[in-house]
Amino acid sequence: MPRLAWLIGPALVAGVAYLDPGNVASNMTAGAVYGYLLVWVVVLGNVMAWLIQYLSAKLGIVTGRSLPETLGGRIRNPWARRAYWLQAELVAMATDIAEVIGGAVALNLLFGLPLLWGGAITGTVSIVLLLIQSRRGPRMFEFVVIGLLAVIAIGFTFGVLVAPPDAAGVIEGLVPRFEGAGSVLLAASILGATIMPHAIYAHSALARDRFAPAGAGTAAGTGASRPSPQPSDLAELRGIPTSRLLRATRWDVSIAMIIAGTVNLCILLLAAANLAGVPGTDSLEGAYAALYAGLGPAVATLFAVGLLASGLASTSVGAYAGAEIMHGLLRVRVPLLARRLVTLIPALVILAAGFDPTLALVLSQVVLSFGIPFALIPLVALTSKREVLGRFRNRAVTTAAGVAASVFLIALNATLLWLVFTGA
Structure with missing residues (x-):
């Protein structure tokens, strides 16, 4: 029987989506503008993310199919399937915008490269990482992305160790509240960056690819159109009990979310403790300059390195998710290079x-927030069905928690729209 550690990995790759440049921009802006006010949003988002990512991985492991594949087989009307694909594709493109722009800003801060060249380099590196995934397999892809994850964690947590936040302010920030439409906008942005729709789609595919047994007919091979085997068949083909895989997945998701949650919180606390009220620090460039002036070149450089690693790692995971969305819903495959070039264009x-890159990052996360229900509601519904997961279907309390998360996110987005369009 394989050791537990060997089974860990897919959630850490999917978890990179929770540490993309959009997270950095949203959390830095929240801390710089509102101090510790939105600490509770980061914590709540991470708790909801644990449940959501586990359900996504469970769907991929138990059924041998990703969420897009499952929906593609269940949405019979071709126009409805195309409409669903379109919104999912727009979400994936919004993700790409955040990740490529973040990598471009980091290269500009570190080496003075023009933003356009930095974006092109970031996109090129993502293609290389995807080629590693397609040619060397999911395990090698995991090793590379987890290495970048380590760089991200070091880059964004070092500053908090050098300049710790105010403990009383952190505790006060755990009390849920808002201060005007701007704070609601940032809360939606933080949640969109934390609970990313493309991570929901990607994690089910990553878990499927990692544990796909021969003959299971997953999209990793050429037999994606074959009927999906039953959970008992998959367990027999793998030689690993499904219950053991799910137990390992809970550890995998827990480790990934602890890392992602800690780093996201550190980004907000770094800004709240050192950048609050400092002019110009609501942008990545301004935050870098303020960190350089206030905490020294080491903290500022590590911040920029973390931002670069974030852009490079997350854009490859985002492109992987986009390819899975297209294949699962439209049942077509586009050559990797061609698809990547098209999604880089926006x-x-x-x-x-010359659009403000930080504002583009924050707005892209709001777009992601509106895409969450379209991924989350089907995920909760599918994982609660006996016909889909058999005896591994959700318990009643799990489904209730998923429904509560969906209602909260939809209510937040509705409140955001009302505040923005009424000027309240």
Whole structure:
């Protein structure tokens, strides 16, 4: 029987989506503008993310199919399936915008490269990482991405160790509250960056690919159109009990979310403790300059290195998710290079047009927040069905928690729309 550690990995790769440049921009802006006010949003988002990512991985492991594949087989109307694909594809493109722009900003801060060139380099590196995944297999891809995850964690937590936050402010920030429409916008942005729709789609595929047994007919091979085997069949083909895989997955998701939650919280606390009220620090460039002036070149450089690793790792996971979305819902495959070049266009256009990169990052996370219900509601519904997961279907309390998370996120987005359009 394989050791537990060997089974860990997919959640750490999917967890990179929780540490993308959009997270950095949203959390830095929240800390710089509102201090410790939105600490509770980061904590709540991470708790909900644990449940959501576990359900996504469970679907992939038990059924041998990703969420897009499962939905593609269940949505019979071709126009409805295309409409669903379109919103999911727009979400994936919003993710790409955040990740490519973040990598471009990091290269500009570190080496003075023009943003457009930095975006092109970030996109090129993501293609290399995807080629590693397709040619060397999921395990090698995991090793590379987890290495980048370590760089991200060091880069974004070092500053908090050098300049610790105010403990009383952190505790006060755990009390849920808002201060005007701007704080609601940032809360939606933080949640969109924390609970990312493309991570929900990707994690089910990553878990499927990692534990796909021969003959299971997953999309990793050429037999994706074959009927999905029953959970008992998959367990027999793998030679590993499904219950053992799910137990390992809970550890995998827990480790990934602890890392992601700690780093996200550190980003907000670093800004709240050192950048609150400092002019210009609501942008990545301004935050870097303030960190350089206030805490020294080591903290500022590590921050920029973390941002670069974040962009490089998360854009490859985002591209992987986009390819899975297209294949699962439209049942077509586009050559990797062609698809990656197309999805890079919006980010490169924004960089070429001179649009404020930090504002683009924050707004992209709001777009992601609106895409969450379209991924989350089907996920909760599917994982609660006996016909889909058999005896591994959700317990009643798990389904209730998933429904509560969905209702909260939809209510937050509705409140955001009301505040923005009424000027309240």
